[in-house]
Amino acid sequence: MIRAGRYEIHSAITGWDRLDGGAMFGVVPKVLWQKTEDTDDDNRILMALRSLVAIDPEEKRVVVIDTGAGSKWDDQEAARFAITYDSGAIPRVLAPYGLTMEDVTDVIITHTHFDHAGGMTDWAGKQDGPTSLVFPNASHWVHESHWSHALRPTDRDRASFLMRDLELLNDSDRLVRLTGDEPESTIPGIRWRLSHGHTPYQLLPWFEDDDSPLLFVGDMIPTSTHLPPAWVMAYDLYPLKTLDERKALYSSAASINLRIAFPHDRFHGAGRLDVSGKRVQIAEGLLPSPGA
Numbered sequence: 001m002i003r004a005g006r007y008e009i010h011s012a013i014t015g016w017d018r019l020d021g022g023a024m025f026g027v028v029p030k031v032l033w034q035k036t037e038d039t040d041d042d043n044r045i046l047m048a049l050r051s052l053v054a055i056d057p058e059e060k061r062v063v064v065i066d067t068g069a070g071s072k073w074d075d076q077e078a079a080r081f082a083i084t085y086d087s088g089a090i091p092r093v094l095a096p097y098g099l100t101m102e103d104v105t106d107v108i109i110t111h112t113h114f115d116h117a118g119g120m121t122d123w124a125g126k127q128d129g130p131t132s133l134v135f136p137n138a139s140h141w142v143h144e145s146h147w148s149h150a151l152r153p154t155d156r157d158r159a160s161f162l163m164r165d166l167e168l169l170n171d172s173d174r175l176v177r178l179t180g181d182e183p184e185s186t187i188p189g190i191r192w193r194l195s196h197g198h199t200p201y202q203l204l205p206w207f208e209d210d211d212s213p214l215l216f217v218g219d220m221i222p223t224s225t226h227l228p229p230a231w232v233m234a235y236d237l238y239p240l241k242t243l244d245e246r247k248a249l250y251s252s253a254a255s256i257n258l259r260i261a262f263p264h265d266r267f268h269g270a271g272r273l274d275v276s277g278k279r280v281q282i283a284e285g286l287l288p289s290p291g292a
């Protein structure tokens with residue numbers, strides 16, 4: 001656990017998947033990225049599917065950021081991405097506080113790619129039937145411009161969105177759609193930062209902290225291996241924008257002692273940034289995975 005402002009923060013691994021290593025590193029040659037990433041026989045690398053869980057015990061505010069790929073997969077689909085799902089990961093974080101999934105007040109969806117938004121819902125009964133909310137009492141925060149993109153994606157990113165993840169919330173008053181380029185936050189201690197390189201209007205929560213704020217970076221920087229500005233995924237719609245967004249983030253990181261939290265790092269849920277050398281790196285790994 002780490003603290004940021006009023007929140008006690010945990011990183012829960014809700015599952016794992018495997019994605020093509022070449023796609024994960026764009027124009028970076030394998031001889032470079034294979035120094036840190038192991039591939040399977042299909043050239044896929046292992047990715048953690050992380051939710052950040054932020055709890056304000058005083059106010060009973062429980063914020064879950066991203067939800068992993070969830071459970072709505074048939075065997076053939078799951079095999080394509082080697083998807084596994086651990087339905088107990090978030091409940092195990094909540095239990096010591098006497099909290100359950102029903103007590104989650106806010107779900108922040110950085111973006112609605114299936115490996116971030118799939119865990120918002122589950123099958124209500126049988127496979128391919130209606131879905132139900134995994135966090136039934138939570139407000140689900142998303143940016144309106146991202147949501148409308150997800151409903152009408154381009155041919156290039158269509159495969160990343162599954163309508164079965166979105167339909168229920170689209171018709172629900174549990175979905176809160178933020179608008180504009182500087183949306184205000186009504187969640188105490190959290191501000192919004194937007195990112196557009198990976199997908200339009202990614203919604204990144206910034207936890208205020210006088211000594212060391214914390215930013216959940218979403219797929220702007222999926223793992224610590226992606227810290228170098230040019231190590232951009234081939235999945236990104238606007239790779240040069242991702243590159244600029246990372247540089248802008250790093251330029252202010254030292255003066256505010258910035259920590260960042262990752263959605264897909266295998267070993268750590270977060271880290272303190274070191275931007276002093278030639279190569280941006282994690283000076284201190286935080287929220288280690290059990291056994292990492």
Ligand SMILES: [Zn+2]
Nearest residue numbers: 111113198219
């Ligand atoms: Zn993504």
